[in-house]
Amino acid sequence: MIDHIIITVSELSKSKEFYQKALAPLGYSATPEYTSSSTKAKGVGFGVEGQGHDFFIQEDQANIAPYHIAFRVPTREQVESFYMAAIATGGKDNGEPELTPEHGPDYYSAYVFDPDGYNIEVVCWEPA
Numbered sequence: 001m002i003d004h005i006i007i008t009v010s011e012l013s014k015s016k017e018f019y020q021k022a023l024a025p026l027g028y029s030a031t032p033e034y035t036s037s038s039t040k041a042k043g044v045g046f047g048v049e050g051q052g053h054d055f056f057i058q059e060d061q062a063n064i065a066p067y068h069i070a071f072r073v074p075t076r077e078q079v080e081s082f083y084m085a086a087i088a089t090g091g092k093d094n095g096e097p098e099l100t101p102e103h104g105p106d107y108y109s110a111y112v113f114d115p116d117g118y119n120i121e122v123v124c125w126e127p128a
Contacts, residue, residue, distance in 0.1 A: 004054045005069065006043070007118060012059035014090075014115050016044050019057065021089040022112070025081030026073055026122065028055070070121040076108045082122040083110035094119055 009015035012033070020030050023046055031045040031053055041060050047053030055069075073079060080097045087093060095111035103109075109123040 002054075004045075004052075004056060006056040006058055007067065007069070008041075008060040009057045009114075009116050010059070010061065011115070012042055012044065012057065015057050018086070018089050018091065018115050019046055019055075022082060022086035022091060022114075022120070023055075023071070025078050025085055026071055066119070068119045068121065070109075070123050073122055073124050074126060076124045076126070076128060079108055079110050079122045079124050083112065086112040086114075086120070090115060091120070095121075 016030060016033075027048045028046045029049065033042060033044050035042050036058060039058070041058040043056055043058035045053035045056045047055065073082070076097070083097050091112035091114060094113050095109070097108065097110040100107050100109060104125060106125055106127045107123060109121055111119060111121045114120050
């Protein structure tokens with residue numbers, strides 16, 4: 001089981017704004033900014049209230065490898081809301097919300113590239 005993930009971003013304020021708006025439809029909110037005691041990098045965490053923070057961004061030279069990060073949500077409406085929020089805040093389209101049965105009979109997802117080019121997906125596995 002994965003507890004959390006940290007990615008590096010080139011501009012913390014820009015990425016923080018993107019993720020605050022894009023992840024809000026999923027129920028995510030941001031922590032106050034912090035400075036890592038081990039790396040001295042500035043960062044911010046995101047998570048659902050009462051469930052802890054599982055996604056963190058830290059400012060450094062972004063490692064734009066073919067990273068793909070997927071967030072699971074319980075409704076298709078959240079997939080659509082994420083996509084609209086992410087595009088509205090500067091995300092680049094990488095796949096509009098749609099059913100993709102090659103991944104599973106009820107696999108409904110959308111994809112955007114964040115400000116640094118990371119491929120961010122939101123997926124719902126529930127039937128319509």
